[in-house]
Amino acid sequence: MDTAVLGFGPLLRHWRQHRGLTQMTLALGAEVSPRHLSWLESGKSMPSRAMVLRLADRLDVPLRERNGWLRAAGYAPLYRDRPLEGMALQSVQTLLDAHEPNPALAVDRHWNLVAANRMLPLLLRGVGPALLTQPMNVLRVALDPRGLGPRILNLPAWRGHVLSRLRRQAQVSGDAVLLSLHEELLALGPVTEDARFDDAVALPLQLQTEAGLLSFVSTITVFGAPHDIQLAELALETFLPADAATAQALRQLHAAIT
Secondary structure (H helix, E strand, O other): OOOOOOOHHHHHHHHHHHOOOOHHHHHHHHOOHHHHHHHHOOOOOOOOHHHHHHHHHHOOHHHHHHHHHHHHOOOOOEEEEOOOOOOHHHHHHHHHHHHOOOOOOEEEEOOOEEEOOOHHHHHHOOHHHHHHOOOHHHHHHHHOOOOHHHHHHOHHHHHHHHHHHHHHHHHHHOHHHHHHHHHHHOOOOOOOOOOOOOOOOOOOOOEEOOEEEEEEEEEEEEOOOOOHHHHHOOOEEEEEEEHHHHHHHHHHHHHHHO
8 A cells, every 4th residue: 555645544544444443443442532533534633643653553554554654644654664684684594593403484574585594495405496586485485386386295285274374464464465476376276174184283284305205383483572664574484393203304404414
């Protein structure tokens, strides 16, 4: 959404409706009178800086959009938006390296690779070169027939898991790029639920590799209470071994590169 064109009122109305809230519900949650909220949406009244932040917090507006809200209301941006580099990127890399021998990676808000530890390339052998060019989208690499797709033994179930997560993220954020990526990946093949894993703690990723069949459980980590947009949008994904055989294979792979 172009916050430079829209005023504060239309932005507020858009996000309220996107979250499926009435003016009354939002007013109660933000502890503001329904009349004042109506005036803010219509442009009859302009919010204080504190009110902008309170409403954005109640509507769970992404930090990137909150800066736009502040500008539209006549205030300076609050959240830093600078490239992830230098010490910040080194810190992320240190976290990823600490997960070895488990593969771990960091992605931006569109699932483009930002950093990874040394274990990830071992799993990407054989992936088509076109998918590995920058920016490298890890969801395309995972599901595309030129990528890991043919080597994922439970591909329909794993595709369903990935697309469900991506759909929720796109709906919550309202990000057009994520919506387009979801449609692109949805067209790659069938999505099914796999009843064989009904009793599992989490759906495993079953990947055929040169080291044999590896079974992983994926975990996602985000940074708590960041005030930097790039850091707020960063997600760290770690692939933990789902069985003893996978754990042993990862230790052997790690020993070979150290």
